[in-house]
Amino acid sequence: MPSPHRITLIEGDGIGPEIAKAAVDVIAAAGVFVTWDRAPVGQAALKQLGELLPKETLRSIRRNKVALKGPITTPVGEGYPSINVALRQQLDLYACVRPVTSLPSVRSRFQNIDLVIIRENTEDLYAGKEHEIVPGVIESLKIITKRASTRIARYTFEYATKHRRKKVTAIHKANIMKLSDGLFLRCCRSVAKRYPRIEYGEMIVDNTCLQLVMDPNQFDLFVTPNLYGDIISDLAAGLVGGIGLVPGANIGRKYAVFEPVHGSWPSAAGKGLANPTAMILSSVLMLRHMGEERAAQRIERAVSEVLAEGKTLTSDLGGTASTDEFSLAVVQRLQR
Ligand code: NAD
Numbered sequence: 001m002p003s004p005h006r007i008t009l010i011e012g013d014g015i016g017p018e019i020a021k022a023a024v025d026v027i028a029a030a031g032v033f034v035t036w037d038r039a040p041v042g043q044a045a046l047k048q049l050g051e052l053l054p055k056e057t058l059r060s061i062r063r064n065k066v067a068l069k070g071p072i073t074t075p076v077g078e079g080y081p082s083i084n085v086a087l088r089q090q091l092d093l094y095a096c097v098r099p100v101t102s103l104p105s106v107r108s109r110f111q112n113i114d115l116v117i118i119r120e121n122t123e124d125l126y127a128g129k130e131h132e133i134v135p136g137v138i139e140s141l142k143i144i145t146k147r148a149s150t151r152i153a154r155y156t157f158e159y160a161t162k163h164r165r166k167k168v169t170a171i172h173k174a175n176i177m178k179l180s181d182g183l184f185l186r187c188c189r190s191v192a193k194r195y196p197r198i199e200y201g202e203m204i205v206d207n208t209c210l211q212l213v214m215d216p217n218q219f220d221l222f223v224t225p226n227l228y229g230d231i232i233s234d235l236a237a238g239l240v241g242g243i244g245l246v247p248g249a250n251i252g253r254k255y256a257v258f259e260p261v262h263g264s265w266p267s268a269a270g271k272g273l274a275n276p277t278a279m280i281l282s283s284v285l286m287l288r289h290m291g292e293e294r295a296a297q298r299i300e301r302a303v304s305e306v307l308a309e310g311k312t313l314t315s316d317l318g319g320t321a322s323t324d325e326f327s328l329a330v331v332q333r334l335q336r
Pocket residue numbers: 015070071072073074075076084242243244259260261262263264265266273274275276278316
C-alpha cells in the first residue's frame with residue numbers, strides 16, 4: 001500500500017468549510033490516500049484558540065511542507081492585519097501562481113484562454129506598513145526590493161521553461177512609480193536576458209486591464225508585483241466564467257500552500273451556493289506538486305466532464321446544484 005501523504009488542511013472562513021469538504025472528498029475518490037492535519041486559521045482559529053494565526057498551524061505546515069487552504073475573512077478597513085499576508089510572509093511563499101484557463105462548456109466572452117499570472121507574494125503595498133503621520137494623513141509604504149523582484153522573475157522564467165511557455169509580460173506602473181516599479185522592471189529585464197528563447201515584454205497595468213478584456217489570447221505568462229497581480233487575477237477570472245473557477249498556489253523554497261483565487265464570500269456561508277471548482281482545481285495543482293500526476297489528471301478530467309455535461313452546475317454557472325451536489329457528481333465520475 002502506498003504511504004499516505006500528510007497534508008495540512010485549513011478550511012477557512014465563510015464558504016471555506018464547504019469547498020474544503022468538496023476537495024477532500026474528490027481527492028479520496030481519486031484514490032490518493034491522505035492523512036489530513038486539520039489546522040484552523042482566521043475566525044475559526046480565533047474562536048477555538050484565541051489567535052488568528054496559531055503557532056500550531058504554522059508548525060503543521062512546516063512539518064508537512066504542503067497545505068490546502070480555504071479562504072479567510074479579513075475585515076475591510078479596520079481590525080487585524082491580513083492573515084493571508086502574514087501566512088505568506090511567515091512561510092516565505094514568494095510566488096503566487098494562478099493559471100487562468102477556459103473550461104469546457106462554461107459560457108464566457110472568450111474561448112481558449114490559457115494564461116498564467118505569477119505574482120510576487122511577499123512585499124509591495126501588501127507589506128502592510130501603514131501609519132498615520134498626523135490626523136487625516138496616512139502613509140502606506142510600497143516596498144520593492146531587488147532580491148524579491150529578481151527571485152520572482154527567475155521563478156517565472158523557470159516556470160516558462162518547464163511548462164513550455166513562449167512569452168513573459170512584466171506588469172508595472174513605472175511611468176509613475178519610477179523608482180519602485182522601475183527597479184522591478186530592471187530585475188525582470190536582467191533575468192530575461194538569460195532566457196533568450198522566451199519572448200519578453202512589458203505593459204503598464206492599466207493598459208494590461210484594457211488588453212485583457214479586449215484580446216486576452218495575446219498573453220501567455222505574466223510576472224507582476226503583488227497588488228497588480230491581485231487585481232488582474234480577479235479580472236482574468238471573469239474572462240473564463242467567474243471567480244469560482246480559478247485555482248492558485250503559493251510557492252516558497254520549502255513550503256507550498258494551495259488555495260483558490262476567490263475570497264470567503266461570507267454572506268453565502270453554509271448555503272451550498274459556492275462553486276467548489278476553484279478549490280478542487282487548487283487541489284489538482286497540489287497533487288501535481290506532490291508528484292500525483294495521474295490522480296491530478298483524473299480529477300481535472302472528471303471536473304471537465306461534469307462541467308461539459310452541464311446537468312450539475314452551481315448557480316454562478318446558471319445551474320441549480322449545490323456545492324455538495326457538484327462535488328458528488330465529480331466523485332461519481334471518478335468512481336466509474
Ligand atoms: P469574494 O471572492 O469572497 O466574493 C466576491 C464575489 O465572488 C461573491 O459575491 C460571489 O459572487 C463570487 N464568488 C466568490 N467565491 C465564489 C465561489 N466559490 N463560487 C461562486 N461565486 C463565488 O471576495 P470579497 O467579497 O471581496 O471578499 C470577502 C472576504 O474574503 C474578505 O474578507 C476578503 O478579505 C477575503 N478574501 C480572502 C482571500 C483568501 O483567503 N485567499 C482572497 C480574497 C478575499
